[in-house]
Amino acid sequence: MYGGYWGKVLRVNLTNKTYKVEPLSEKVAKDFIGGAGVGIKYLYDEVPAGTDPLSPENKLIFATGPLTGTRTPSTSRLALATKSPLTGIVCLSLSGGHFPVEFKNTGHDVLIIEGKSEEPVYLYIKDDQVEFRPADKLWGTTTHDCEHLIKTWLNDHNIRVASIGPAAENMSKIASIMNDRNRAFGRRGTGTVMASKNLKAIAVKGTKKVSIASEDAFKEVHAKMLKAFKEAPGLYPALGQHGTSSVIEILWGLGACPAKNFSATGEWNPVPGLGIATLSAKKIGKEPCYGCPVACTQVRLVKEGRYKGTVSPPEYETVFALGAQCGIDNVDAIIYGDRLCNELGLDSISTGVTIGFAMELYERGIITKEDTGGLELKFGNEEAMLELIRQMAYREGFGAVLADGSKAAAEKIGRGAEKYAMIIKGIEMPGYDPRALKTHGFSFATTYTGADHNKGYASQDVFGSPVPEPVDRLDPKGKGRITKWNQDAKAACCDAAVMCNFVFDAHYMPGPLEHMAELFNAVCGYDFTAEDVMKVGERINNIARAFNVREGISRKDDTFPERILKEPLKEGGSKGSYIPPEHLDMMLDEYYEARGWNKNGIPTEEKLRELGLEYVAEDLKKLGCL
Amino acid sequence: MYGGYWGKVLRVNLTNKTYKVEPLSEKVAKDFIGGAGVGIKYLYDEVPAGTDPLSPENKLIFATGPLTGTRTPSTSRLALATKSPLTGIVCLSLSGGHFPVEFKNTGHDVLIIEGKSEEPVYLYIKDDQVEFRPADKLWGTTTHDCEHLIKTWLNDHNIRVASIGPAAENMSKIASIMNDRNRAFGRRGTGTVMASKNLKAIAVKGTKKVSIASEDAFKEVHAKMLKAFKEAPGLYPALGQHGTSSVIEILWGLGACPAKNFSATGEWNPVPGLGIATLSAKKIGKEPCYGCPVACTQVRLVKEGRYKGTVSPPEYETVFALGAQCGIDNVDAIIYGDRLCNELGLDSISTGVTIGFAMELYERGIITKEDTGGLELKFGNEEAMLELIRQMAYREGFGAVLADGSKAAAEKIGRGAEKYAMIIKGIEMPGYDPRALKTHGFSFATTYTGADHNKGYASQDVFGSPVPEPVDRLDPKGKGRITKWNQDAKAACCDAAVMCNFVFDAHYMPGPLEHMAELFNAVCGYDFTAEDVMKVGERINNIARAFNVREGISRKDDTFPERILKEPLKEGGSKGSYIPPEHLDMMLDEYYEARGWNKNGIPTEEKLRELGLEYVAEDLKKLGCL
Incomplete structure (x- = not known):
């Protein structure tokens, strides 16, 4: 036992439909803390070089951190380590919401999923019990519907679910695992790995509570944190009120928000349509992660026009990818596109950056309507952007060319297209221009x-x-x-740890590392x-x-x-x-x-x-x- | 006290934001049992002749029955009495799902909502507590999203919600109140009345349990019922396996399933596209009402084609109204249309029958593309049908003409259109041809x-x-x-009672009334x-x-x-x-x-x-x- 740490690894084998609990060694816990550290350590040890990321030999390694499930704010996060089918190297994704704490409360710290089920299944982890349940009927559902149906069929809507959507089922290499509706284990094809194992979803229900090594020490550092929270300059006014989109106008000021496939930073921005004022007008509430006092996620509703009635919480990166990157400044279309990506289980960054890439190819004449199935793929064409999201998830039309991201698309297209693919090690760049930052x-x-x-x-x-x-x-x-x-x-x-980036950034300065050491010591009994x-x-x-x-x-x-x-x-x-x-x-x-x-x-x-x-x-x- | 009956009426005034609990008189309870009886009794007494259905003087009177919340199967139903804005007479709608029992478990039998809030609100009834919560941010959301957001914001996804969608907000007179996503207080504009009161939703959470007057007597009649259930000819093989759609082929055999605005019974049917085999192929599971062993609701998923990924549980009446009535035999389009109706909060029967009516007018040349905004409104045009559902909810284009049902549409169109409106007392006929039955x-x-x-x-x-x-x-x-x-x-x-029609029909013959008397006596202590x-x-x-x-x-x-x-x-x-x-x-x-x-x-x-x-x-x- 490591204080708040259960020190338990749940290892599930989909091939044999078996599971067992192993101890997490104290050495691994101390050397790697948890989350990404423990996840990558297991990945290194258990997924040898040359493993096909979509073979049964690849593993999905989910790991909470020692702070998850304690009262430390903003620690309902879960790391996922696997080998990426998009890049062929380490995939490490983190998701928030309620799923991570619910999983932790089943009494496990780490979940290793290995092998491959012959037929579609989903896992139901209820405290110590693991059930392999048929998912053939759920195959084809969107992530939102899958989540709803599992909760309905298990007769408890407070169960938390992570699932894949049609994009992953169709083996798009930029498919995500979605949890709590709009949270993503994003980037790098996490959903694709899950689909390759015939695993549609993971449902969790936990009733256990983690303990803390030293309550007194924890109380002290906890109080310090809450004070620092209140005084943090960027946390409440910016992230709390506007969410991640609060960064947009900062980036405009720095000339650092990329647009039109990174061809037009500065030239194209700032466009008021993507500004804080426009986004704020669509805000109807929040959808916070478990135990987070900041609650950065802003739920937005389209009130007028062709997309009206659409609800979704696009983050800055989605506003960038489906918006600026594609030369689109209609926030309503971005909200609609965000909803599509979340329901279909597509990573919105890779999706938008790949579509923007294709738009540049189209504008340069490298591809034409003959390639796009008639789509007028110019920057700013929001209908084409939205149609392509659907096509990419279902591998239809030109979407089949884009479904595996920019690198694969460039290879399929040829004609020098790769020159315009905004990728590093095979994965699409997020919305910060390296030339400006x-x-x-x-x-x-x-x-x-x-x-x-x-x-x-x-x-x-x-x-x-x-x-x-x-x-x-x-x-x-x-x-x-x-x-x-x-x-x-x-x-x-x-x-x-696992702890939200924003909180760490906005609050722990100065002296962040000292604070974190105190936290680990209080929770885990370390020194x-x-x-x-x-x-x-x-x-x-x-x-x-x-x-x-x-x-x-x-x-x-x-x-x-x-x-x-x-x-x-x-x-x-x-x-x-x-x-x-x-x-x-x-x-x-x-x-x-x-x-x-x-x-x-x-x-x-x-x-x-x-x-x-x-x-x-x-x-x-x-x-x-x- | 009346055995299982709490005998409590919760009266909520939206104008003053006040509420009080009144006793349900023993005489009313005995004379009218509960549900529709008690609801209509209150409606008669409290909503005088000539009341404008959309004025604050109209009331929404929800009433459970004495059996609701007991172990009697299939009694999670709730009656709603109000004055209909569609017909100007009694509106009595019943909905199932989980909302009814959850409401009953708050310790109330009847909920009377009167007056009108100045601004959009929703009610949260948690046992004895009633909260009036702002709903301005929820205005414009679909019923599914509204339900999700309320559960999220109240931080308990096991709360049950009834809400209205955009159709009601836009005062369509055929708008429903939806609960538990796909259950409807359907027909007659229940949602419109709720919208007229600025009431977006009702959320309920109940932790109480009803008691029973005589457990021994109840056990005896309960055992009789379960036995009868098992032996009921139509219940499990038909309703349990195929849901309400099991009636389709029976009606074809009788020449009783109307088609193409009731012009083509027999001529057009049977069409295999709407048959049990096609429907069964889309079935992925059930979504039963609380405590129902039959579980007739069949969740269906579109797996291929333009509507793929859509999940919805269309009932027979929807298959008739959006299908046969409109000359459409593509079940996938019907599932998609059902989803639209449920999310937008439109009554699918009135919606489909009104669209079919307009299709006949179009085919007869009484209306043309000039009226329809360019829609080729022929029988069988599924795209036009789906587009009109959206337009009706938002009062756009030709949908604005149809948004209040067939009678209002006929009046707006003139030119003798009313001759083809398939309505009785102002409301669209369901899918049984009176000439055959x-x-x-x-x-x-x-x-x-x-x-x-x-x-x-x-x-x-x-x-x-x-x-x-x-x-x-x-x-x-x-x-x-x-x-x-x-x-x-x-x-x-x-x-x-309240008890599901199907269960009563399939199971209580012979001797249904004797059984029911025994049940009431056991639960309520009557004779x-x-x-x-x-x-x-x-x-x-x-x-x-x-x-x-x-x-x-x-x-x-x-x-x-x-x-x-x-x-x-x-x-x-x-x-x-x-x-x-x-x-x-x-x-x-x-x-x-x-x-x-x-x-x-x-x-x-x-x-x-x-x-x-x-x-x-x-x-x-x-x-x-x-």
């Missing part, structure tokens, strides 16, 4: 999942955070060290220092990199699409900025040095040993990577 | 709500039931007496005989008729659309049959005589006094009706 952007190029806005979010670039030190967002120098700090701090404090916490983050980033290195990743992959390397931003708050290859080289050299990796971006034996990952070093040596 | 059809013409398939369902016609005696469904003779029996028995045993039960039914039908007489209803209104009176059925199992006016006259004479009403269809003073309704007789005398 070089710390944040550099993390896209180096983090272990491929382009990702949450692994190492650079608050220094976006919000001017002075922790650990202020940066010049347009200067390529010094980015390696800061990026390492961001990636390690977030890996430990957010992705492993962590701030340095120990950072060390866990570093360990996570190293074992994840090692997983990727085993799959062939090296310096050559830590890069940007051609546009970022060659095209200066034309207008706006970062006009003229770009990241020429020689700057990237310098940044990589700095980063690898800060990380203790070699010039080719491979963790050194020395670094791995320092982190207690001797066996990983042995693996890499055997493979000839070291 | 003269007992059942005659009840349409005489029952107190206007055309209604549930008030006096004639199992004798449809299933050959020998209770109280077998009938010749095509012979106009003897229909008056049987219709009285059907209407009185159903009013007491189903609508007042009812079968004759007493029938007397309650008769009392309900008389006070309801008196309400309507006060509003101007008499013999002239107990009639059929011209088509039923003049056009013999062209083909099929009832070929050549119709109900010429002289037959109708004979049937009415018989019926009024059986009822003890005068030749003009007005209850006599003698009859009213016999039923203990002296004050009603006085009212009618004062109005000059007697």
Whole structure:
């Protein structure tokens, strides 16, 4: 037992329809904390190099953190580690809502799903009991309906459900797992892996409560947190009131919100249609995660026009991807598109970025109506965007070409299309232009999942955070060290803890690592220092990199699409900025040095040993990577 | 206290935002049992003649029955009495699901909602507590989303919700109140009345349990019922497996399923597309009412084609109205249309029958594309049908002409259109052709709500039931007496009890009234005989008729659309049959005589006094009706 930690791993085998509970070793718990750390550690150990991500040998490894289920605010999050069918490397996704705490309250910390069921099934985990239930009848339902039907059939609407939709069933490689209706284990094809196992849904009902190692210590740090919450500058006025979309106008000011397939940052924005005022006018309420006092998720309703009656809570990234990226500034169409993505189980970032990519190809004449099945695929055509979402989920028409994301689409299309695909390591870039935010952007190029806005979010670039030190967002120098700090701090404090990124960012500065160490110590009975916490983050980033290195990743992959390397931003708050290859080289050299990796971006034996990952070093040596 | 009866009336005033609890008098409870009986009694007493149905003076009177909340199967039903904005007379609707028992478990039997809130609100009834909560943010949401958001915001998804959708908000006079997603207080504009009061929804959470007067007596009759259930011929094989749609092929055999605005019974059917085999292929599960072992509601999923991914449980009446009536035999389009009606809060029978009516007008050239806004409104055009559902809910385009049902549409269109409107007392006829089923059809013409398939369902016609005696469904003779029996028995045993029609029909024969008397006695501590039960039914039908007489209803209104009176059925199992006016006259004479009403269809003073309704007789005398 580790204080709040049950220390229990539920291992479910879909092939044999069996399950067992294993202890989570104290060493793994201390070395990796939980969440992303524990998930990736199991992934590294149990999914060997070369595994087909859509084979029964791939695993879905869900892991809560030690803080989940305690009174620590904003910790109803669950990490999912698997091998991505989109990128072929580590997939680490985090979802919030109520599902994570409900799962934790079944008395388990980790859920490992392995094998493949012969026929569609769903899991029902009720405290210690695991049932394999037929899901053939549910196959074909949207995520919202699937959730409703399972609750109805189990006769308890307070059960929490994670499920896949038609997109995953049709093996789209950008399909998500959705929980609590609108929460996503997004990006990288998490839903596709679940579909490959014939697993339609996971329903959970937990009645247990976690305990805490030291209630007194916890009370003290908890009170400190709540005070810091109230005083946090960005948390309530911004995130609480406007949600993640509060970042839009900040990014406009910085010339950092990409538009029209990253071709028009500054030129196209700001467009009032996507601004806070327009979004606020659609807000009807919130849909918070369990136990979160911020409640950033803003439910929006379309009140007039062709999409009226539609309810959905699009996040900033969806507003970017289905909106700016596609040259669309009608928020109503974006709300409708968000609803479609959530019900069909498509990742809205990859979906929107891929459609925007296709729009540029169309505008350049690289594809024509003959390719698109008659769709006039110009930037700004919201009907085409919405039609393509449906087509992508069902692999119909031109949607079949786009269904697996930009990289696969570029390969199918040929004709030099790949030049315009805004991807890093095979995954679509989120809505921050690296040319305008070089710390944040550099993390896209180096983090272990491929382009990702949450692994190492650079608050220094976006919000001017002075922790650990202020940066010049347009200067390529010094980015390696800061990026390492961001990636390690977030890996430990957010992705492993598990705690919401926003809360950590907005509240824990200054002194975030000290606070987190106190929290872990209170809950788990550890004696962590701030340095120990950072060390866990570093360990996570190293074992994840090692997983990727085993799959062939090296310096050559830590890069940007051609546009970022060659095209200066034309207008706006970062006009003229770009990241020429020689700057990237310098940044990589700095980063690898800060990380203790070699010039080719491979963790050194020395670094791995320092982190207690001797066996990983042995693996890499055997493979000839070291 | 009346055994299982709490005997509590919760009276809520929306104008003042106040509420109080009143006792339900023992006399009212015994004279009217509950449900429809108690509801109509209050309606008669509290909503005077000439009240504008959409004014604050109209009331929504919800009433459970004494059996609701006991272990008696299939009694999670709730009656709603109000004055209909569609017909101007009694509106009595019943809904099932889980909402009724949940409401009963708050410790109330009856809910009377009066007045009008200045701003949109919803009610939250949690046991003894009533909260008036703002609903301005919910205005504009679909019924499904409204239900989800309320549960989310009250943080308990086991709360049950009844709500209105956009159709009611736009004051469509055929708008329903929906509960538990797909259950409807259907027909007659229940939702419109709720909208006129600015009441978006009612949420209920009850933790109380009803008691029973004599557990021993209840156990005995309960065991008898369960045995009878198992042996009931139609219940499990038919209703349990296929739901209400099991009636389709029976009606085809009888030439009794209307098609193409009742112009083509026999000619058009049977169409395999609407048959049991097609419907069964779409079935994915059930969505039963609370405590119902039959579970007739069949959830269906569209698996292929343009509507794929749609989930909805269309009942027979919807299959008729959106299908046969509109000449459409694509079940997928019907499932999609059913989903639209449920989410938008439109009554699917009135919606489909009105669209079919407009289709006949279009085919006859009475209306053209100039009227329809370009819609090619031919029978069989499923796209037009689906587009019109949306337009009707939002009062857009030609939908604005149809939004208040067939009668209002005929008035707006003029040009002799009313001749083709398939309405009785202003309300659209359900899917049973009176020419083929003269007992059942005659009840349409005489029952107190206007055309209604549930008030006096004639199992004798449809299933050959020998209770109280077998009938010749095509012979106009003897229909008056049987219709009285059907209407009185159903009013007491189903609508007042409250118990599901199907269960009563399929299971209680022979000896249904004796069984019901035993049940009431066990639960309420009464000493009812079968004759007493029938007397309650008769009392309900008389006070309801008196309400309507006060509003101007008499013999002239107990009639059929011209088509039923003049056009013999062209083909099929009832070929050549119709109900010429002289037959109708004979049937009415018989019926009024059986009822003890005068030749003009007005209850006599003698009859009213016999039923203990002296004050009603006085009212009618004062109005000059007697």
